[in-house]
């Protein structure tokens with residue numbers, strides 16, 4: 001059974017960029033878990049593939065039974081990542097990658113998933129701000145919130161909670177280190 005890999009780091013550090021490169025190079029080796037949601041399926045969405053579509057009653061029961069690593073409510077619907085959904089990826093012969101924040105990391109640590117933890121760090125808070133501004137997807141308010149959260153994430157990374165910390169300065173160099181941890185386990 002391959003161990004799940006938890007990838008965390010402040011918003012804008014480059015997690016999506018590196019994951020995209022990894023999936024392009026290894027299309028079949030990795031997978032993401034399928035989330036649960038209480039919202040209705042949209043046209044074309046397949047239960048168990050796009051989401052595990054779940055009733056509110058079942059979702060609340062699963063929360064009570066601690067079946068979720070994390071869950072949240074957005075515009076009246078529940079969304080969550082279950083421990084089982086992560087295990088299902090390994091059962092399909094793939095390594096599950098989890099892109100989650102600090103709270104999620106803490107939750108995974110309380111489960112029996114035996115994950116490996118990678119923290120992706122920006123070279124500095126200033127660089128992070130430039131990347132968030134450069135990405136052009138955030139309002140000023142959202143950037144400030146992300147910078148505040150980033151400060152807490154960086155503090156947490158100093159506690160030894162992660163197996164590996166990679167600084168995303170030069171993208172190609174960071175990708176080689178990222179691959180070395182994820183693919184070769186170093």
Ligand SMILES: Nc1ncnc2c1ncn2[C@@H]1O[C@H](COP(=O)(O)OP(=O)(O)OP(=O)(O)O)[C@@H](O)[C@H]1O
Nearest residue numbers: 010011012013014015016017131135168169170171
């Ligand atoms: N090494 C790098 N040097 C310069 N720019 C980079 C580097 N890595 C990523 N970027 C750029 O920084 C921006 C943020 O990267 P990305 O969207 O991958 O972050 P993220 O960690 O996935 O954020 P979120 O958690 O908000 O999804 C993007 O515009 C990306 O192109």
